[in-house]
Amino acid sequence: MSTVITAVPTKPWKASKRERGLDIAVFLVSIVSSYAMVALTPLKGKLAYFVIFFIAYATLTSVFKATQRGSAAAKDALVNSLVAIGAIVTVIPVASILATVLAKGLPGISFGLFTNDMALATPTDPLNNGGLLHAITGTLILVTVAMIISVPIGILTALYLTEIKGRFTGPIRFLVQAMSGVPSIVAGLFILSAILYPITKAYSGLMGSLSLTILMIPTIARTSQEVLNLIPNELREAGTALGGTQWRTVAMIVLPAAKSGLVTAIILGVARIAGETAPILLLTGGGDRVNANAFNGPMGSLPYYIWKSFNAGSPEAITRAWAGLLVLVGLVLVLFTLARFLSTRKAAT
Amino acid sequence: MSIQEITIPLPRQITTEPRRSDKVFRSVVTAGGLSSLLLLGLIALFLGYRGFEVLLQEGLGFITHSDWSISTDDAGNVIESHFGLAAMLVGTILCSLIAVVIALPISVFCALFLNFYAPGWLRKIMVTIIDVMAAFPSILFGIWGFLVLMPSVEYWSKLLHKYLGFIPVFDMQVPVFTRSPFVAGVVLSIMIIPIITSVSREIFSQAPLDRIQAAYALGATRWAMIKAVVIPHGRSGVIGGAMLGLGRAMGETVAVFTVLNIVFQVNWQMLLGAGGNVASLIILKFGDASPYEIKALMAAGLILFLLTLVVNALADLIVKKTGKSGR
Numbered sequence: 001m002s003t004v005i006t007a008v009p010t011k012p013w014k015a016s017k018r019e020r021g022l023d024i025a026v027f028l029v030s031i032v033s034s035y036a037m038v039a040l041t042p043l044k045g046k047l048a049y050f051v052i053f054f055i056a057y058a059t060l061t062s063v064f065k066a067t068q069r070g071s072a073a074a075k076d077a078l079v080n081s082l083v084a085i086g087a088i089v090t091v092i093p094v095a096s097i098l099a100t101v102l103a104k105g106l107p108g109i110s111f112g113l114f115t116n117d118m119a120l121a122t123p124t125d126p127l128n129n130g131g132l133l134h135a136i137t138g139t140l141i142l143v144t145v146a147m148i149i150s151v152p153i154g155i156l157t158a159l160y161l162t163e164i165k166g167r168f169t170g171p172i173r174f175l176v177q178a179m180s181g182v183p184s185i186v187a188g189l190f191i192l193s194a195i196l197y198p199i200t201k202a203y204s205g206l207m208g209s210l211s212l213t214i215l216m217i218p219t220i221a222r223t224s225q226e227v228l229n230l231i232p233n234e235l236r237e238a239g240t241a242l243g244g245t246q247w248r249t250v251a252m253i254v255l256p257a258a259k260s261g262l263v264t265a266i267i268l269g270v271a272r273i274a275g276e277t278a279p280i281l282l283l284t285g286g287g288d289r290v291n292a293n294a295f296n297g298p299m300g301s302l303p304y305y306i307w308k309s310f311n312a313g314s315p316e317a318i319t320r321a322w323a324g325l326l327v328l329v330g331l332v333l334v335l336f337t338l339a340r341f342l343s344t345r346k347a348a349t
Numbered sequence: 350m351s352i353q354e355i356t357i358p359l360p361r362q363i364t365t366e367p368r369r370s371d372k373v374f375r376s377v378v379t380a381g382g383l384s385s386l387l388l389l390g391l392i393a394l395f396l397g398y399r400g401f402e403v404l405l406q407e408g409l410g411f412i413t414h415s416d417w418s419i420s421t422d423d424a425g426n427v428i429e430s431h432f433g434l435a436a437m438l439v440g441t442i443l444c445s446l447i448a449v450v451i452a453l454p455i456s457v458f459c460a461l462f463l464n465f466y467a468p469g470w471l472r473k474i475m476v477t478i479i480d481v482m483a484a485f486p487s488i489l490f491g492i493w494g495f496l497v498l499m500p501s502v503e504y505w506s507k508l509l510h511k512y513l514g515f516i517p518v519f520d521m522q523v524p525v526f527t528r529s530p531f532v533a534g535v536v537l538s539i540m541i542i543p544i545i546t547s548v549s550r551e552i553f554s555q556a557p558l559d560r561i562q563a564a565y566a567l568g569a570t571r572w573a574m575i576k577a578v579v580i581p582h583g584r585s586g587v588i589g590g591a592m593l594g595l596g597r598a599m600g601e602t603v604a605v606f607t608v609l610n611i612v613f614q615v616n617w618q619m620l621l622g623a624g625g626n627v628a629s630l631i632i633l634k635f636g637d638a639s640p641y642e643i644k645a646l647m648a649a650g651l652i653l654f655l656l657t658l659v660v661n662a663l664a665d666l667i668v669k670k671t672g673k674s675g676r
Contacts, residue, residue: 075573076570080572086455090475097490100496166382168386178665179385187392247371281635318496336484
């Protein structure tokens with residue numbers, strides 16, 4: 001005779017129904033008390049609801065846990081609510097920004113916006129006059145030119161840090177990090193003082209692109225460096241063992257293996273500079289007409305258009321600014337999603 | 350039997366000398382790598398070169414005086430000029446300190462939430478949100494801050510002034526609450542939350558797992574574990590992250606310019622609607638500046654550059670050090 005014991009999986013740490021009920025009760029009491037406080041005392045406003053709810057919830061849970069399980073549990077409960085508040089407060093601005101941009105920008109979006117420029121219109125004109133074609137083409141050109149210059153430099157820097165590992169690895173890694181902290185306005189001033197004043201003496205898209213390059217290189221270099229570090233060393237060793245020179249190993253094995261990661265790095269760099277405003281204000285001259293030549297003449301761009309419309313101040317102009325922001329945010333989000341998609345697909349394989 | 354001549358190939362020369370293609374490759378990559386070094390040097394050099402004249406003229410007064418004026422005669426010659434950055438520097442430091450003070454606790458709690466509290470799906474979503482937040486253009490924060498956030502912040506500053514006015518920093522004589530350094534600080538804090546959060550998250554996730562499990566095994570609550578293991582491990586990394594945020598906040602231009610009322614007077618009262626910011630000064634004065642004033646702006650840019658460079662370098666060193674001293 002043997003007794004058969006079947007182990008029933010239990011989760012003793014899980015909250016019982018009674019505990020759960022009490023938790024919900026505390027939550028409800030906090031909501032009720034926040035409403036009561038706002039209704040009965042001079043404290044008013046959305047903030048008051050929020051703050052009182054939080055204080056009520058934090059104290060109630062702590063006291064409740066203290067009576068049940070002692071002071072350690074009470075502290076734990078307090079930190080639980082603090083941590084939750086940190087997360088909520090972080091998310092609120094993003095939600096608010098996205099909601100506002102959508103709500104205020106959508107009325108300004110029309111088909112004409114994408115086919116007209118502002119050559120014959122001013123920001124304060126009615127909304128069906130003019131559009132932001134010049135700004136969109138301008139931003140695309142600025143970003144493309146900046147990409148052409150900074151992608152090779154950024155990736156070469158990353159290659160130096162991961163493949164060559166020469167004498168300057170330490171200083172260069174440090175400087176790339178420091179460079180990513182260069183304020184955008186300083187990048188603009190640098191191009192102004194080093195190229196625009198002594199050499200070209202005129203605003204043009206190229207000047208804007210050059211300043212964006214300074215901001216884009218560190219982003220690309222750092223992200224690509226991380227990607228290249230993830231490439232297993234066996235691949236490099238295999239390449240060398242087959243008799244490949246370092247050049248061929250890097251060009252035909254390492255770079256193809258890191259391809260999608262490098263694309264992600266480039267996209268993140270583009271997202272970083274697409275909305276950059278300060279250097280654009282200093283360097284491009286901000287034309288109102290479609291200008292496809294980056295080397296000659298003032299060039300409009302989305303940030304400049306938004307800036308100009310926002311400063312014009314009339315309701316139409318503000319709507320224009322929001323519409324421009326919506327387009328810009330849409331662009332950044334699309335780029336970002338693309339980068340995400342590429343990098344997660346890479347991780348999956 | 351015929352004698353056959355056999356040619357024995359000479360042994361191949363083996364050398365560690367890289368091939369020509371490798372030499373070219375190495376020198377190209379090294380040149381690319383050194384370009385960042387070159388660029389940073391050039392930035393300091395050119396801004397210094399352009400601003401030299403003004404820096405020489407003003408001497409130390411350039412960072413201790415606070416008036417910014419220039420008068421020229423009809424021919425455009427400079428008659429008299431006073432350039433002082435004191436108000437702007439004070440404003441820059443004030444705004445970015447407010448930003449860090451607000452953003453640091455929020456970010457640290459958020460990072461703790463992401464690492465130790467959030468279930469996997471929520472963490473994924475929140476990390477994406479925070480990354481998106483970091484990619485938002487600064488002009489967006491500026492305009493949103495001006496049109497949407499400022500009314501609320503103004504109300505908060507009135508509350509602060511009313512109930513905490515006895516503390517010197519919340520005190521003010523003239524009740525002007527719009528466009529104050531506090532508003533700019535709040536906007537900047539939202540901009541740097543993603544930076545500090547992601548640095549802290551990275552550092553916290555490197556906390557030694559065995560110690561975390563040991564703490565739990567000894568019966569620690571989650572907070573007791575965090576206090577005993579995660580915070581000692583991550584403290585200096587978080588400080589480094591905060592300094593990275595500080596550097597970003599100091600160099601921010603457009604967002605601050607949109608919400609801040611720039612006044613050339615040293616003002617430490619954070620709720621008063623008068624402040625300064627070096628980067629915004631450049632945007633403000635650039636439009637109609639004479640060549641000589643541009644030189645002063647270049648000098649201002651140089652000082653901003655050096656300031657952010659130092660802050661960033663320190664931050665980087667601190668973060669690196671904690672990363673290495675992992676356990």
